[in-house]
Amino acid sequence: MIRSSRRLPPAVASDADLILRDAMKSVDAPTRRRFLERGLTLGGLSLLSGCALDDSESVQAALVSISRFNDRVQAAIFDDKNLAPTYPESMITRPFPFNAYYGVDEVRHVDPSTYKLELSGLVGDKTPWTLDRLNTLPQTSQVTRHICVEGWSAIGKWGGIRFADFLDRIGADKTAKYVGFKCADDYYTSIDMPTALHPQTLLTLTYDGRTLPAEYGFPMKLRMPTKLGYKNPKHIMALFVTNAFPGGYWEDQGYNWFGGS
Amino acid sequence: MSALPIDSSSAPRDTRPPTVFPVWLRVTHWLNAVGVILMVMSGWRVYNASPLFGFVFPEPLTIGGWLGGALQWHFAAMWIIVVNGVLYLLANLATRRLFTQFFPLSPRSIWRDLRSAFRGRLSHDDLRIYNAVQRAAYLFVMLDLVVLVLSGLVLWKSVQFPLLRDLFGGYEIARRVHFFAMTGVVAFFVVHVVMTVLVPRTLLAMIRGR
Numbered sequence: 001m002i003r004s005s006r007r008l009p010p011a012v013a014s015d016a017d018l019i020l021r022d023a024m025k026s027v028d029a030p031t032r033r034r035f036l037e038r039g040l041t042l043g044g045l046s047l048l049s050g051c052a053l054d055d056s057e058s059v060q061a062a063l064v065s066i067s068r069f070n071d072r073v074q075a076a077i078f079d080d081k082n083l084a085p086t087y088p089e090s091m092i093t094r095p096f097p098f099n100a101y102y103g104v105d106e107v108r109h110v111d112p113s114t115y116k117l118e119l120s121g122l123v124g125d126k127t128p129w130t131l132d133r134l135n136t137l138p139q140t141s142q143v144t145r146h147i148c149v150e151g152w153s154a155i156g157k158w159g160g161i162r163f164a165d166f167l168d169r170i171g172a173d174k175t176a177k178y179v180g181f182k183c184a185d186d187y188y189t190s191i192d193m194p195t196a197l198h199p200q201t202l203l204t205l206t207y208d209g210r211t212l213p214a215e216y217g218f219p220m221k222l223r224m225p226t227k228l229g230y231k232n233p234k235h236i237m238a239l240f241v242t243n244a245f246p247g248g249y250w251e252d253q254g255y256n257w258f259g260g261s
Numbered sequence: 262m263s264a265l266p267i268d269s270s271s272a273p274r275d276t277r278p279p280t281v282f283p284v285w286l287r288v289t290h291w292l293n294a295v296g297v298i299l300m301v302m303s304g305w306r307v308y309n310a311s312p313l314f315g316f317v318f319p320e321p322l323t324i325g326g327w328l329g330g331a332l333q334w335h336f337a338a339m340w341i342i343v344v345n346g347v348l349y350l351l352a353n354l355a356t357r358r359l360f361t362q363f364f365p366l367s368p369r370s371i372w373r374d375l376r377s378a379f380r381g382r383l384s385h386d387d388l389r390i391y392n393a394v395q396r397a398a399y400l401f402v403m404l405d406l407v408v409l410v411l412s413g414l415v416l417w418k419s420v421q422f423p424l425l426r427d428l429f430g431g432y433e434i435a436r437r438v439h440f441f442a443m444t445g446v447v448a449f450f451v452v453h454v455v456m457t458v459l460v461p462r463t464l465l466a467m468i469r470g471r
Contacts, residue, residue: 062337063330063333063334063337064333066333066336066337066340067333067336067337070336074418077418077421078421079421082420082421082423083420084419084420085420085423085426085431145432147419147432148311149310149328149332150307150310150311150328151307151308151310151311151313151416151436152311153432153433225420226420250329253329254327254329254330254332254333255329255332256332256333256336260418260420260421261418261419261420261421
């Protein structure tokens with residue numbers, strides 16, 4: 001039966017009475033009080049001092065295995081028909097923020113005249129690619145939102161080669177699990193094959209219509225609007241196709257590997 | 262199917278006070294409490310990595326140690342919140358507790374009970390019956406947690422849940438919704454804990470059941 005609070009008996013015992021009664025009770029029951037006190041302080045302490053929780057190796061191991069589980073969940077959720085939203089050029093964030101594991105003054109400068117993209121692993125044609133040759137491939141561009149693992153986001157325009165086309169071109173084994181990247185700034189990361197083949201995944205050579213500037217990853221950045229920023233490698237020097245889990249710079253330190261969006 | 266009148270004096274009488282909170286409620290309540298605390302404390306650390314507003318949360322109140330660690334906590338504790346929350350809502354519906362405990366509810370009854378509460382005249386004699394302010398507060402926090410989870414889902418997978426993303430007005434608005442929904446849960450938590458300190462019998466009831 002539904003009991004309306006309106007039909008409650010008039011307040012026979014007020015809060016003040018009850019508080020007093022409770023207080024008296026707890027004076028009578030020292031064990032109960034101690035139990036409560038200990039419960040509160042122990043719970044409070046263990047919750048407030050996060051380091052006590054974090055330091056335990058078994059807790060770390062549990063968190064890492066949940067993160068691996070979350071990789072599988074994300075792979076299951078990932079649908080190559082889901083396209084990231086695209087935006088008009090008027091919505092591009094200017095200036096687009098620089099982001100790396102180092103400051104903007106430490107940006108690497110790759111020499112375009114000697115640059116060659118090295119290929120290895122499960123690919124048919126391992127001939128390195130010069131920038132001139134990469135520029136002869138069909139180019140496309142898109143304006144998408146870059147979402148950083150820190151929470152902020154910014155809209156930018158990247159142009160380049162559809163990565164799926166490039167993988168076709170080099171005869172990559174598309175049944176392999178991973179594509180890994182090695183970068184000029186010692187950064188490295190890897191992605192799952194379904195994301196590599198996503199229609200919006202681009203091997204970009206330009207930013208906002210001009211050659212990719214050094215701070216945005218000259219000569220080449222892999223741009224995936226379906227993944228968080230740290231999954232998008234800049235200054236790519238080499239890529240490889242593999243079935244052995246390659247990890248990544250941040251991923252090996254605890255960032256989620258799939259890093260999907 | 263005996264028609265004989267039951268002789269209550271001969272039956273073993275249960276002298277214990279009646280159950281206030283069934284066991285499923287107590288279990289889901291405490292799991293939710295752990296989940297919410299972990300989510301909020303790790304979420305604050307994530308917030309600190311790129312503050313939306315002109316302040317950061319004090320580091321001793323956060324868990325994870327750094328952004329990556331906080332994210333591991335956040336995306337682990339989310340399973341507690343979601344799985345436990347769904348079980349709670351299902352049990353709440355199956356037992357019809359949702360309808361019997363929290364309704365009827367009107368703005369007038371909330372206002373009246375709120376005024377009595379501030380005058381210290383609200384009875385907590387029978388913990389099984391929620392006053393209008395409690396009803397409103399518990400319904401609010403249920404709804405708020407649903408908003409938190411859904412906006413969180415948009416932040417986590419904005420490309421994979423396009424309908425939900427559009428419903429929240431896009432990634433950046435979802436980010437703000439997530440923040441303010443967190444604020445709502447934290448405000449509830451503070452009031453909830455203060456009320457428990459004022460009426461500690463409720464804490465015992467939430468542990469022992471009565």
